[in-house]
Amino acid sequence: MGSCTTACAKYLVFFFNLLFALTGxxxxxxxxxxxxxxYHYYNFVGETYWSAPLVLIVVGSVVFIIAFFGCCSAIKENSCMILTFSILLVLIFLTEIGVGISGYIKHSELPEIxxxxxxxxxxxxxxxxDSRQAWSLIQDEFKCCGISKPEDWREIYKNDTVPRSCCPPGTIPPDLPKNTTCTQEYAAKQGCKRQLNEFLDGYALILAGVGVSIAFVQLLGVCLACCLSRAFKENYEAV
Structure with a gap:
């Protein structure tokens, strides 16, 4: 009976580690x-805000390696390896919690940044x-103009002209000359700061959802690994 339970637990942990590797x-x-x-929006957000994707890449790589280690420990039925695997899972879980808290703090500072x-x-x-290129990119991709409104460009351009990236394709009459500017008449009406802020809010929610879901999967893995370690130990003592 004990060996059957151990075998079931072993294959359950092995299956979990395949799932764990997928999360990584x-x-x-x-x-x-x-x-x-x-990343090309770092001019507006600051490089420190983009540490989250780098952490995801590193943690994902480590998780994938740990999952391989977990598969080996389950196959070998080594309780010490399983215990080590559990500790590594806990460390990864705590790291993700720390990153989540840090991300929440940084997100609250986003409007000021x-x-x-x-x-x-x-x-x-x-x-x-570099600033000109950054503005060209954000205005073209978000279909926005200026910080809060097209009129912001009056500080830089004269005669109510704005950078051509302010004017979405199709809004400029074909008979107008193709140059680096257009007029406010054809410019997008919404400012870029609000557009980027809303985008980053959505991006933060997605990251939070993915992170929390994966963290719970990992917590389940810790419980399974501890059960398997105990089963291996009891089976060894019985022999």
Whole structure:
């Protein structure tokens, strides 16, 4: 009976580790996609805010390795290896909780960070090519114009003109000359700061949901691993 229970527990933990490896792959993929797709907004958000995707990549890689270790420990029926696996799972779980708390604190500081960086890049628009490129990207991708409204560009451009990236494709009449500017008449009406803030709010909720779901899976893994370790130990003592 004991050997049957041990065998069932072993295969259950082995199956869990396959699931655990999948969660590591998901963490790695989500972190890599976010970093590759949206890192060019660091001019407005600041590099420290993008530490979360890097942490996801690192944690995802570590989780994948630990899952392999867990599979080996289940197959070998080694209670010490299972116990080590449980401790590693707890450490990963605590790390994710810490990252979640840190992310929540950083998220509460986001409006202040956006205010500072939007004004900074706006004031350096004429003198810094990196700022010009950042504004061109965000206005083109978010279909927005200026910090809060198109009129913000009056500080830099004359005659109610704005950067051409302010004007979504199809809004400019084809007979107008193709240059680096357009007029406020054809510009997007919403400001970019609000658009980016709303986007980052959504992105933070997705990360939080993924993180909490995976953390509960890992917590279940700790319980299963502890049960398996006890089963192996009892089976060994019985022999």
């Amino acid at each position: 792959l998901i963490l790695f993929t989500v972190g890599a996609v976010i970093l590759a797709r949206y 956006l205010d500072h960086n939007f004004n900074k890049t706006f004031l350096s628009y004429n003198s810094d090519a």
